[in-house]
Amino acid sequence: MSSSETAFTEICARIEHAATQQKRGAKLLAVSKTKPAAAVRLLAALGQRRFGENYVQEALAKQRELADLTLEWHLIGPLQSNKCREAAEHFDWLQSLDRLKLVAPLARWRPPTRGPLQVLIQVNVDDEASKSGCRPDEIAGLAAAVAAAAPALQLRGLMAIPAPHEDPAPRRAAFARMRELFEALRRDHPDVDTLSMGMSEDFELAIAEGATMVRIGSALFGARTTT
Numbered sequence: 641m642s643s644s645e646t647a648f649t650e651i652c653a654r655i656e657h658a659a660t661q662q663k664r665g666a667k668l669l670a671v672s673k674t675k676p677a678a679a680v681r682l683l684a685a686l687g688q689r690r691f692g693e694n695y696v697q698e699a700l701a702k703q704r705e706l707a708d709l710t711l712e713w714h715l716i717g718p719l720q721s722n723k724c725r726e727a728a729e730h731f732d733w734l735q736s737l738d739r740l741k742l743v744a745p746l747a748r749w750r751p752p753t754r755g756p757l758q759v760l761i762q763v764n765v766d767d768e769a770s771k772s773g774c775r776p777d778e779i780a781g782l783a784a785a786v787a788a789a790a791p792a793l794q795l796r797g798l799m800a801i802p803a804p805h806e807d808p809a810p811r812r813a814a815f816a817r818m819r820e821l822f823e824a825l826r827r828d829h830p831d832v833d834t835l836s837m838g839m840s841e842d843f844e845l846a847i848a849e850g851a852t853m854v855r856i857g858s859a860l861f862g863a864r865t866t867t
């Protein structure tokens with residue numbers, strides 16, 4: 641087995657184990673930022689279909705190289721307004737919606753032939769220093785705007801990147817807070833089904849606290865030399 645095959649098999653088994661303990665499923669998003677298209681192709685050959693990218697231009701270059709494969713592309717990095725058109729045209733999911741003014745351009749540019757853009761609202765759950773993610777009290781308004789933009793957009797849930805504490809206790813608290821926000825969102829939007837949280841260092845903890853999708857980069861592809 642190649643090293644990426646070993647890593648993939650191990651991560652899938654750990655996700656499965658953590659999810660089974662919760663009597664649920666959890667999906668793997670393979671975060672391929674800074675990694676070459678060839679690395680994506682390798683994982684695709686092992687059965688992985690869902691890939692996450694932070695930068696629109698980098699993602700488009702890889703998509704062109706991998707056009708022969710049927711993959712699901714998630715944009716997980718901060719979205720600038722001048723990139724809404726490319727995001728709407730070239731991604732299946734946007735996990736980083738964090739402000740109202742992006743909703744109309746995303747809906748306008750979504751090609752009807754691609755079906756709805758699947759949208760997660762990114763929440764700044766505990767990181768005062770981070771500029772991405774909305775405040776918890778902004779979720780309801782954003783969710784209503786996304787729902788109103790159907791059929792161009794489809795609201796699927798929430799995403800968060802809690803601050804990287806050494807200590808697991810504050811991380812667990814941030815994940816638990818996200819779970820509460822997710823449950824509250826589901827009361828107004830019963831079709832919402834995705835809570836995206838947890839990365840290489842803490843995905844098992846995130847699943848224990850309710851994540852339905854984990855976003856894993858370095859544990860699958862090896863350490864990044866740049867972010």
Ligand SMILES: *Cc1c(COP(=O)(O)O)cnc(C)c1O
Nearest residue numbers: 671716839840855856857858859
């Ligand atoms: C880079 C990144 C990840 C993956 O991080 P790893 O620690 O490499 O697993 C997940 N989510 C987002 C939003 C990222 O930018």
